[in-house]
Amino acid sequence: MGRIARFVRDDRPTIYHVMSRTALDGFPLQDVEKDRLMAIVARLCKFYFVDLLGFCLMGNHFHLVVRMHTEEAATDAEIVKRFKKQFGEDAVILPHQVQDYRRRLVNLGAFMKDIKQGFTRYFNKRRNRKGFFWGDRFKSLIVQEGASLVNLLAYVDLNPVRAGLVQKPEDYRWSGLGYLVQRGN
Known part of the structure; x- marks a missing residue:
């Protein structure tokens, strides 16, 4: 039996709560790994047409709250700009590839695939x-x-409090609230 297709809206910007768990026992996401995962997410948020609204990286899973934009937001010039920023100024994107990237860079599945594979x-x-x-x-x-x-954002930011890792959500640096408070943003 095949997989059930995801319900995805592509006719307007849409907010998603995305979750993924590790397959390994215990808590394989230690501080260094969480830092790297956060760096990958941040880099891909600049490449894709996505806004990161909230997040929480835990020891064995993560939550992202993202707004995926539509193909209309992805102009040819913006796609070329993001492509060069991602792959280097010397990278060449051919005209026929622009439409493929337009579809990819607004796709939640492609975004998550790049995060998880990376x-x-x-x-x-x-x-x-x-x-x-x-x-x-x-x-x-x-x-x-x-x-x-x-x-939802409160639920995501309170995840480390519920797990007993911190007393206050702003003390956890791998959550949206903690990141903003600790960075002074």
């Missing part, structure tokens, strides 16, 4: 291992703006 390559190289790192496919839910979004 981190798995890093982790496996660092640990001199092979194989998968992440468990099942990522999970995603569409979120309405307003109270639903505010409640």
Whole structure:
């Protein structure tokens, strides 16, 4: 039996709560790994047409709250600019590739694939291992703006408090609130 297709809106900017768990026992995401995962997410948020609204990186899973933009937001000039920033100023994107990148750079599945593959390559190289790192496919839910979004962001930021890692969510540097408070943004 095939996979059930994800419900994805591509007709307007859409907010998603995205979650993914590791397949490894224990808590393989230690401080160094969380820093690297955050760097990968931040870099890809600049490449893709996505806004990172909230996040929390835990020892064995992560949550992202993202707004995926539509193809209309991805002008040819902006795609070329992001392509060169991602792959280097000397990188060449051919005219027929622009439309392919337009579809890819607004696609939640492609965004998550790049995050998870990029981190798995890093982790496996660092640990001199092979194989998968992440468990099942990522999970995603569409979120309405307003109270639903505010409640979700609170839920995500309170994850380390519920896990007993910190007393206050702003003390956890791998969450949206903690990141903003500790960076002074």
